[in-house]
Amino acid sequence: MTARIDHDALFIDGGWTPPRTDGRTSVVSPLTEQEIGSFPTSTDADVDAAVSSARAALRRDDWAGLTPETRARLVRRFADELEKRAEERATTVTRQNGMPVELARFAEGAAPVQLLRYYADLAESTPLEERRASQPMPGTTIVRREPVGVVAAIAPWNFPAVLSMFKIAPALAAGCTVVLKPSPETTLDSYVLAEAAIAAELPAGVINIVTGGPDVGQYLVAHPGVDKVAFTGSTAAGRHIGRVCGELLRPATLELGGKSAALVLDDADVERTVTGLSTASLLNSGQTCYMSTRILVPRSQSRAYVDAITAMASSLPVGDPMDPATFIGPMVSAAQRDRVLSLIDQGRAEGGTITTGGGRVNGVGYFVQPTVFADVDNASTIARQEVFGPVLSVIAYDDVDDAVALANDSEYGLGGTVWTSDEERGIGVARRVETGSFGVNTFNLDWGSPFGGVKASGLGRELGPEGLAAYQQLKSIFLAS
Known part of the structure; x- marks a missing residue:
């Protein structure tokens, strides 16, 4: 519990990638006020590489070509690997943000595993297509659910593991790919997530992790290769993201502040x-x-x-x-x-x-x-x-x-x-x-019911079937018969 945690690479395209800069971010213990670790700080070029990897994975048969059942099995394998590392991830979070460890063992250790398994089950039970009788003319319409695409997932420092998984689990279940940017205060535990992804043999590029502060997040949110943004954080930051996504006509799920x-x-x-x-x-x-x-x-x-x-x-x-x-x-x-x-x-x-x-x-x-x-x-x-x-x-x-x-x-x-x-x-x-x-x-x-806010507390919902739907887009196919 006292050993330093230092990393020298970024997780991009299914493996450890050298950063494009020597810049580093230090992590300070809120208990001892001493540095406990560090990691490389991503550049715009690193973000470009991560988004490019996610876009490529979105089109490859080893991910895009999977049936919902096969994808669910892969997500469960990811959950199994993360479960093996639950204690490590929970204690790493506690060291970074001061969360009481008994809470961390559930919220940051067990809960992400539960969420992956919940959404794996939901992916299997949610039909990708349904046929409806057309109105008002005779005929049939196929309503199809497709993955929204590359997701920029930006997680906060207070519950970094589980709030990352609020986004990652339904995104994977829907067939999306993810570029995760954790908060700089709590980035070290995301390396445990990456290790589990490698052990589970998730296809390269399905999950990528970039690091850094608000400047990196801003660049990721506005990136032309991103199809959706999922953010948890302050209302002020959420308003900025909402403006950017509104201009780009890009869907966003924003879980913001409360009182x-x-x-x-x-x-x-x-x-x-x-x-x-x-x-x-x-x-x-x-x-x-x-x-x-x-x-x-x-x-x-x-x-x-x-x-x-x-x-x-x-x-x-x-x-x-x-x-x-x-x-x-x-x-x-x-x-x-x-x-x-x-x-x-x-x-x-x-x-x-x-x-x-x-x-x-x-x-x-x-x-x-x-x-x-x-x-x-x-x-x-x-x-x-x-x-x-x-x-x-x-x-x-x-x-x-x-x-x-x-x-x-x-x-x-x-x-x-x-x-x-x-x-x-x-x-x-x-x-x-x-x-x-x-x-x-x-x-x-x-986990089975929607969570999110109204007014200045945000837009959209996470969790439940509604959380899966947030990572899908609908297509109507009109038939003459």
Whole structure:
């Protein structure tokens, strides 16, 4: 766990390719603040080579000529190889971004394997063609599903392995090819992905990996050889990608930021609700896009909830993310830590009351104390901006209509939860909140159901059959009989 991880090549066209430059990117541990590895930084020429390789693979019989059943078997073989490396990939992610290792073992180790197997099954069960009776004239139309083509997949640093696979798994199942650009903070684990692809004998060019920062991503997004962009990241970056893809008439799936609300109803059990909020609001130290970080509570019960949420947050184990007991690890970088602390300071200056936390954890590491704000106005900065750290705002409401209005008074619409002893009542509230996903007394992503946002939280959907459809284009073939 302490050995450096250094790589000298890029994964392009099915093997290790020397980069076109001597430029390198260093990776710094958020726990020790020391460099733990490095990798070559891609140039435009490297991106050109990766896209060219993906385009060539898209036309070759060893990929394009496969039946869905044969392709599914190949995807399952890829899953098997990745499963052998699940622990290595999970711990590599933890070393890079500070994710608590028990979470990483599921989200970054097991979940990518599950997704590949899910989409392999879906590829086998989804017909490529269907025949429809033509309207209004007599005849028949064949509606055919074809791969959209070369996919530029750009993944973030918070859940790098599983969010990469949100894109790679359905793309492969659909018969597309992929150029993956991971975040520079979490690129080392993508080399484990490449090793699994080699061991599974995926055809050359089906998956390619380029490295670097926003400049590399911008070049890839606008590349003439790319047919679709799939991006997870900030709303600001997503807006830029959307503008580029709009100009190019290029489809894009954009999973962006969030500022989700937890609506706590007056019949909810306080202890069970607050226990559930520890995960629904603070998973991965709050570095999760769909977290319910605005806690909306009945005004008559606000004091009890502030006390209970404060006690919960202050009791969460903070420390070494490689310790299985740790719940709150460090922020991914010094810049992210400083951003979170700046927003905490702004929340304090705008009148919010900090009931626990509010600062750094003493010693080495990019830690921020779990922080709870009371007396928060929904119009304040701390309630409007995505913090992406272990910071919660408790906001009082008058009645359910007021709670729904507060939840909807946000530019974002990615996640959210409702907490109640009456599930049907909770479902009724869920139907009224403007968001792409929502949980009743929980929030768990379902591989078989669509996930994505509305408003400033993005465009399109990942996961489920809808996630596969996002990597297919439709062709209608009209017949006279």
